[in-house]
Amino acid sequence: MVRVLELARDLPCTAEQAWRLMTDPDEMNRWSSAKIVGNDPGVDDRFDRAGALRTVITPAPIRSVLREVVVAAEQPEVFAYRVYAGPATVRHHNGRIEIAETATGSTVRxxxxxxxxxxxxxxxxxxxxxxxxxxxxxxxADESLTPPVAASNPVADRRSRDVVDLQSLRATAISTLAEQQSVAAELRDDEDPKQWFARVYAIVTEEMIGLVDRGDLQYPDWALRLIPDFHVHYLRNLQGYMRGEEVEEPWQAAWSRCEQTDPRHPIMPIISGMLAGVRAHIECDLPRSLADVYLEHYRITHHYKDFRSDYLAMAIVFGIASDRLLEQMPQEYKPLWVRASVRLPAEIRSALLNKRTFDIPRHRLAAFSRGYDIVLQAPENTGETADSIRE
Structure with a gap:
């Protein structure tokens, strides 16, 4: 059940001053009972812009730590955010602040x-x-709270977006998914234990397309373009490994881990191999694909951090893919603790798995930052890729 909380107040200051009071972490700490910490600025190196990260620490007796990403910012009218990490009991938490000028000041909703x-x-x-x-x-709203100087509101020097052919991008993503499913099927037919990671990789792609189809992302074209870019790196490392060639070290470790077996505890090497594969994907492929797709398609029209909210929203696919893979496994592969964990809510199950094994959300967040570092190193107006920049 979704619960909606709405509050409104008239403020004795301009809308621009109210904007700063409601979006600047330092100004917010003047009036908020919760502590607000700015973690990483968003677009144009500002905390009141899309892609900014902040932490909200609620007061006792029920102390919670909520990590938020700014989803949209239209100064001084609209500021939207979403909690991307918090207590495992929270399914979702979104906020929207609307500010309007009035004859006596402004109104905040x-x-x-x-x-x-x-x-x-x-x-x-x-x-x-x-x-x-x-x-x-x-x-x-207390008039004794001195309003701050209004925040600057420069117009970003970026070209308007071109019309995007989503159907064509989706067709490419579907074709990529079909190839991944074919790879997984071939490995399964050969009774190759690498099949399990290949299966979960294809499921992740399928779920990413599902996010687009459900309208859950602001930039569906960006997500669809990532899919074939990820696939190039994944397939190159898999095929190279199977030919006995030297591949990137994290992928070398992942594929060799995937090939291990344990007749007494068959699920353990599967889980170990999947986690090693996820680590290789996050450490090797994510940063360069994020940078490549941005540099090739969006550097003129967007800031890199415009996409951070969607990127964090896509994290849900890993937990879903893991659950779907468990459903495909033979029952004898599943020890009691695995069968018991399925009864837990997905959010709690994912939190426990991340804590006990490989913290996917934390490493994905770091990968996004590494992608930004690659973008910052790229010369202006070139077609260089992340790999060529790193070389």
Whole structure:
């Protein structure tokens, strides 16, 4: 069940001043009962722009740490954010702040949407959050709180987007998926244990296409372009390894791990191999594909960090793919602890797996930053790829 919380306050300051009060972490700490920490700026190196990351630490007695990404910023009217990491009991948490100029100052409307995995928790959290936000907004409306200087609002020097043929991009992604499924089927027919990672890789691609089809992403064209770029690196390393050639070290380790077997505990090398493959994908392929797709298609029209919100939203596909692969495994492969974990909510199960094995969200976040480093090293107006820049 999605719970919606709406609050509004009139403020004795201009809309531009209200914008800074509501979006600048330092200014927010003047009135918010929660502590706001800016972690990494977004577009144009600002915390009030898309792609910015911040941490919200709610006060006692129910202390929570919420990590947010700015989804959209239209100064000074609209500021939207989403919690991308927080307590495992939170299914989703989105916020939208709307600011309007009035005859006596401005009006702020704050809408929060929340959903939880534990029944009954939503009502409890909503009551506490309504109380805390209400008190904070009341303090914000206090005329004794000196309004800050209005934030600057320069117009970004970027070209408007070209019309994108999504159907063509989707067709390429579907063709890529078919090739990945064919690779997995061949490995399965050969009883090659690398089949399990090949299967989960294809499922991840299928789920990425599903995110696009459901309209869950702001930049579906960007996500669809990533799919064939990922595939080039994945297939090159797989085919090279199978021919006995030297491949990138993380992929070498991953494929050799995938080939291990354990008759007494057959699922253990499968899990180990999948995690090694995910690590290789994140450490090797993600940064260069993110950089290549951006440099080739978006460097003139967008900032690299415009895509961070979608990138974080795509993290959900890893947990879904893992669950779907478990469903395909023979029952005798699944020890009791695996069968028991399936009964847990997906959010809690993923959190436990990340904590006990390889922290996928943390390493994906670092990979996005490494992709940005590659972009910053790229000369202006060149067709260089991430691989050529690194060389």
């Amino acid at each position: 704050w809408t929060v949407e929340m959903a939880f995995v534990v029944p009954g928790l939503g009502a409890l959290v909503e009551r506490g959050l309504r109380r805390e936000l209400g008190a904070s907004l009341q303090k914000l």
